[in-house]
Amino acid sequence: MSQVRVRGLCKSYADRTVLDGxxxxxxxxxxxxxxxxxxxxxxxxxxxxATLTPADAGEVAVAGHDLHADPAAVRRAIAVTxxxxxxxxxxxxxxxxxxxxxxxxxxxxxxxxxxxxxxERLDLTGVADRLTRTASGGTRRRVDLAVSLLTRPQVLFLxxxxxxxxxxxxxxxxxxxxxxxxxxxxxxLTTQYLQEADxxxxxxxxxxxxxxxxxxxxxxxxxxxxxxVLEVTFTDGSTARVPVDGTFADLRRAMAGVEARLGNxxxxxxxxxxxPSLDDVFLQLTGRxxxxxxx
Ligand SMILES: Nc1ncnc2c1ncn2[C@@H]1O[C@H](COP(=O)(O)OP(=O)(O)OP(=O)(O)O)[C@@H](O)[C@H]1O
Numbered sequence: 001m002s003q004v005r006v007r008g009l010c011k012s013y014a015d016r017t018v019l020d021g022x023x024x025x026x027x028x029x030x031x032x033x034x035x036x037x038x039x040x041x042x043x044x045x046x047x048x049x050a051t052l053t054p055a056d057a058g059e060v061a062v063a064g065h066d067l068h069a070d071p072a073a074v075r076r077a078i079a080v081t082x083x084x085x086x087x088x089x090x091x092x093x094x095x096x097x098x099x100x101x102x103x104x105x106x107x108x109x110x111x112x113x114x115x116x117x118x119x120e121r122l123d124l125t126g127v128a129d130r131l132t133r134t135a136s137g138g139t140r141r142r143v144d145l146a147v148s149l150l151t152r153p154q155v156l157f158l159x160x161x162x163x164x165x166x167x168x169x170x171x172x173x174x175x176x177x178x179x180x181x182x183x184x185x186x187x188x189l190t191t192q193y194l195q196e197a198d199x200x201x202x203x204x205x206x207x208x209x210x211x212x213x214x215x216x217x218x219x220x221x222x223x224x225x226x227x228x229v230l231e232v233t234f235t236d237g238s239t240a241r242v243p244v245d246g247t248f249a250d251l252r253r254a255m256a257g258v259e260a261r262l263g264n265x266x267x268x269x270x271x272x273x274x275x276p277s278l279d280d281v282f283l284q285l286t287g288r289x290x291x292x293x294x295x
Contacts (some may be wrong), residue, residue, distance in 0.1 A: 003028045003155050003186035009058035011044055018044050020210030031187040033197035036207035038287055042190035046159045050080045063154040079148035080157045086144060090135025093124050093143040096132060097150055104151040118146040122172050138164050147177050155204055156180060158189040194278040208286040224277040224285050229252045236266040
């Protein structure tokens with residue numbers, strides 16, 4: 001069942017069209033990663049779906065509720081983690097979690113165990129009882145994530161959730177997200193780290209020019225970009241790239257071709273067979289080659 005269904009979503013700021021007919025679906029118990037260059041409108045999509053910004057046009061249903069007709073029901077079904085942590089600095093992480101838990105009417109015994117488990121899994125036990133405003137930026141983000149995960153929402157929006165997190169916290173986050181997804185939560189995440197979109201069972205949608213320009217499993221998108229490539233770097237720094245079909249015969253043919261071209265030129269410094277990455281997909285689909293996106 002589709003927990004997020006978006007059709008023809010449009011949004012402009014003054015004379016700038018940001019979203020120009022976006023269609024999206026996120027099924028229950030699945031993750032959709034929304035990729036796009038800086039300024040593509042990823043945060044705008046999340047803000048609209050989370051009822052924080054009004055859309056100009058389009059149909060949106062979140063957890064079966066029409067966004068326009070019943071925004072309160074949408075808010076009850078979702079949790080959002082934004083690019084900037086929005087926890088109360090005058091409360092401790094534990095108090096923040098308990099407050100949200102009580103507001104969400106989580107029964108007291110479950111709340112106690114869930115808060116302890118989240119603090120533990122997000123490595124927050126040591127700072128759980130200190131004022132959140134004295135914590136580091138990364139710690140505040142982890143508290144923010146803990147708050148979002150606590151309510152076990154039907155739909156979870158994660159806007160660049162791993163920005164500012166160290167590798168251990170990132171791993172802890174993905175483990176927690178995997179648990180929620182296994183329990184049926186639909187997750188829509190935006191990320192600039194393409195490898196984060198490359199998750200088993202996950203799907204990717206690429207937003208560019210106000211529209212979704214590609215959507216599918218990472219492997220499907222990679223196949224669209226093309227074959228594996230034999231990449232040879234020479235001692236003078238130049239490179240050769242030859243498509244190969246994955247068979248030994250073809251690899252031999254490709255190497256012989258490179259050797260024939262080489263003649264008495266520079267030697268081989270290194271060679272590798274590369275499978276197209278999501279970076280290649282992204283660059284080809286969005287036409288950006290200027291390193292705008294950190295991979
Ligand atoms: N409140 C606003 N008023 C005017 N313009 C806005 C507003 N919010 C966003 N924009 C513009 O809309 C465009 C899309 O912004 P958005 O933050 O959604 O992009 P993004 O894909 O999330 O970018 P990034 O990857 O850099 O976070 C940008 O050009 C931005 O300047």
